[in-house]
Amino acid sequence: IQTEALARISAAEDERMLEDARVAVLGKKGSLTLAAAGIKDVPKEEKAAVGQLLNAARTEITAALESKQLALREIADRAALAGIDPTLPGRPILTGALHPLTQIRDEAIRILRRMGFALADGPEIEDEFHCFDALNTPADHPARNEKDTFYFDSGKLLRTHTSSVQIRTMESATPPVRIIAPGSAYRRDEIDATHLSVFNQLEGLYVAEDVSLPDLKGTLEYFLRELFGTSTEVRFRPHFFPFTEPSFEIDVKLQVKGQAPRWIEVAGCGMVDPAVFDSINKGRKDDAFNPDKVTGFAFGMGLDRLAMIRWGIKDIRLLIENDVRFLKQFA
Numbered sequence: 001i002q003t004e005a006l007a008r009i010s011a012a013e014d015e016r017m018l019e020d021a022r023v024a025v026l027g028k029k030g031s032l033t034l035a036a037a038g039i040k041d042v043p044k045e046e047k048a049a050v051g052q053l054l055n056a057a058r059t060e061i062t063a064a065l066e067s068k069q070l071a072l073r074e075i076a077d078r079a080a081l082a083g084i085d086p087t088l089p090g091r092p093i094l095t096g097a098l099h100p101l102t103q104i105r106d107e108a109i110r111i112l113r114r115m116g117f118a119l120a121d122g123p124e125i126e127d128e129f130h131c132f133d134a135l136n137t138p139a140d141h142p143a144r145n146e147k148d149t150f151y152f153d154s155g156k157l158l159r160t161h162t163s164s165v166q167i168r169t170m171e172s173a174t175p176p177v178r179i180i181a182p183g184s185a186y187r188r189d190e191i192d193a194t195h196l197s198v199f200n201q202l203e204g205l206y207v208a209e210d211v212s213l214p215d216l217k218g219t220l221e222y223f224l225r226e227l228f229g230t231s232t233e234v235r236f237r238p239h240f241f242p243f244t245e246p247s248f249e250i251d252v253k254l255q256v257k258g259q260a261p262r263w264i265e266v267a268g269c270g271m272v273d274p275a276v277f278d279s280i281n282k283g284r285k286d287d288a289f290n291p292d293k294v295t296g297f298a299f300g301m302g303l304d305r306l307a308m309i310r311w312g313i314k315d316i317r318l319l320i321e322n323d324v325r326f327l328k329q330f331a
């Protein structure tokens, strides 16, 4: 039985033939199974010896079946792989990534939220009161010019800065107020490598009892060092904004790739002008923003500019063109 079985196993050309061979020997009516059933007719003294022979035959046959099966599988696998080069590199899986503006905005928000600033927003279609008057910007101020600002026939306008959100927030909130407002701003600028008619700002406002200039400096220094690196030098340069007094522009000393380090302007800021609080108070019954009771600071920065500085982007238009060759670099 064993000799015959082993011959049949080694002659099997595929798994099907091998399975037939297995059934013929080890199946319910297989030759070895039947032989084992016949052991009851063997004389008592010979039973042990015959049993041992049967077991040895079963072990050998089983082993032969297993190794033949592995060999047949290997042959089948090789055939399946014929014509395929398994050393070729795999095809890359295409994934999306966040736009650089989104990345820098989210990073700025994350830092400021850790410091206790909450998100606020306001409309992009604004009125002159929230964009200018309440921000102590007189009617003859150049920023209000039709040449610089998009006006609608209704007299409304596209906000020229996110500072209008300062007013919107103070109209309804009660101090202490600590908000940031990222959003679009619009100006009638000639479009070139550093100007678009729409850009992205991030506004901040902190109003409470005894907010002081050192609070402003400490907050913004910390923020900019979180954003640009802990050893970044930060400088406050006196400036003018109608709605803050004193006012500053903030520069950071940065090394743009391949250039000598230099001071780069990144934000405007200042202590909220009491005239702004007065115009808020006029519209409220509770006197909550009485300049004798509260002080505050405000800041605003261009996110497009921050992204351009961070990554050495030379043309702002790249930020809106959605050219995959450009965007791929920020994945």
Ligand code: PHE
Residues within 6 Å of the ligand: 160, 161, 162, 163, 241, 244, 268, 269, 270, 298, 299, 300, 301
């Ligand atoms: N709104 C100013 C601008 O657009 C920036 C600014 C915001 C300055 C808040 C001071 C305080 O240039």
